[in-house]
Amino acid sequence: MSTIDLKDRRILFELDTNARQSLKQISKKVGVSKNAVFSRIEKLKEEGIIQNFYTVYNPYILGFSAIAICLKFQYANLSVKQKIIDFFVSYENSWYVSSAEGNYDAVVTVWVQEFDRFFAFYNQFLQKYGKFIKGIDFRCFFQAEHYSSSYLLGEEHSEKERNKIARIGPGKRVEFDKTDIRIMQILAFDARISLTDIANRVKCNIRTVKNRMSNLMKEGVIQAFRIGIDETKIGCKYVNVDVFLGDIEQKKKVLTYVRSIPCLLEMFTSISTVDLQLLFCVKNVEDVHEIMQGVSNAFPFTIKNYEYIYKTGLFKWNWIPGELCREV
Template sequence: MHDFTEKDKEILYNLDTNSRKSIRRIAKEVNIPENSLRYRIKRLEDKQVIIRYYTSINSYNFGFNVIKFYTKYININSAKKRQIIDYFSKMPNTWVVSTLEGEFDLGIIFWVHNINSFYPIWNKIFVHHGEYLTNSKLFFQYEALSFRPTYLITNKIRPENEKYDITRQEKQLEISKNDMKILQSFSSNAKTSIIKLSREMNLTSSTISNRIKNLKKNGVIQSYRIDIDVSKLGLYHIKADVFLNNLKDISKVIKSFKKCPYVVCIMKSIGHSDVEIEFHVKNIAHFHQLMMKFMDKNPKTIKNYTFFQGRISHKLRWIPQIIKSKNRSNMIKY
């Protein structure tokens, strides 16, 4: 894979299990000297293999829902495309903004409280940009299972004990102002230090640490991860929309694909397809091989599937952004 070694891939995998781990701990786990590890991580950052350090946050647990919007461009030029991407990237309640290739050109994921709060956003999108968008589709996401990039360390079946994140509403929590500040900071940078937060929030380090522990205990903070540009590793990010002959088979499909080391996310949604599966694969042929392997073993389970490629990640923020208001000290604006 380009000029990256097996040790580089092992480091990436290790960082994605917990990007807040100390250099000393990671060096011990991957069995290289600390100075060498620092050099390798800096190189991965400089080459933008590591795009960002982020925190996986289950915002469902404090009242948010997820709506996904996919669309194709029409009547477009480079300047207008950049303008549309910037428009979505600057919105405080977008979770993901991605350039795609295939069935869709652009993918946006929104955090919303409900349909009533989303409709004005939807209306504004098409008032300002409707003449440049076509074939637009909405998904209402119920659940997402996010997996580690197991393929970096093995091409065999994913270990059963490998940790993965589950984002769905499991409880209804009230989030305090201070907890929200911690989440806002971690959503931008998972490596934000507790000492820095302590200074900014005028709280003791032990208070900050205890709040973080409670956020993890309540399933709000899921994990500390890294966003990897897999194209720099010679891989493709593919999302499959899978249509089933019978929804009773959805658990079987999920159970089977969870074992695949190249699967990085499985989602249950209401909308276009029955289940969505994201892969990091060697090429398009490799993706089809993985799909056909399941279909050969489980005939008449999958009716058909479509797919598109994720090419550029413009934004990844696991919680809506708090912005300043003249009338209210902190608010989430829609």
């Protein structure tokens, strides 16, 4: 585990709030020189704490929706498990692929535009690996909220910073062309890339890139520019909590309550047996127990039950459906 101070944490937080901020902008907020910010970022990258800079999109308004596939294995040795993971990683429309412990052994989320194509992919999976699957749960995500990494700052975070939320879900359909897709494809894996470099790769001028990005942000396609953090390097772990409500009419109140928890990173609502799916970044499992006990105490006749899923490995995290990029 790496040791980082409050300045490092503030830099990480600022990058996770807006990864396209300049060194000068970050230096003013953190209270160190521009050169110091550069050196600290490079060190955080070298130590593997910063894994990448990525862009959060809302593919729903591009014509896609998201479905999670939660898998429980049987008769599967390590080799088989890896083959299953590789199968989903290689699928062009997979968004998120992880191994897990708890109720499931793997959790996969895929972008879906045409259900017949998804069904064909799913059948292919069953034909190859169905005998190794003990159980499958599907979740059709309706809406997701992604919060800033307030847990990095502890008590230092402000409510204003907490309210910077990236929202993914249904909305007015947005028109786009190949130039938009090329720009999105580049930003998906390098949110800090310069406008000049994007223009060179897309083969257009800087003004066009800037205007296109501005429009994509205004229309809600681009939701945020963030960083991938290896939580294990700073002594943390990701824990998913599936929440089951006994009184669905209290759902809005529960949502408002949990949004204020600094270590909450994501919240999903879906068409499934699960009413809320929460993702926390915590130091240990006991922290999650304490958090959920607090939620249960606040809503004693609403929280019926909750279950944990522990992420053990992340193999893919791609915010842009590969199907969009196929002909670009």
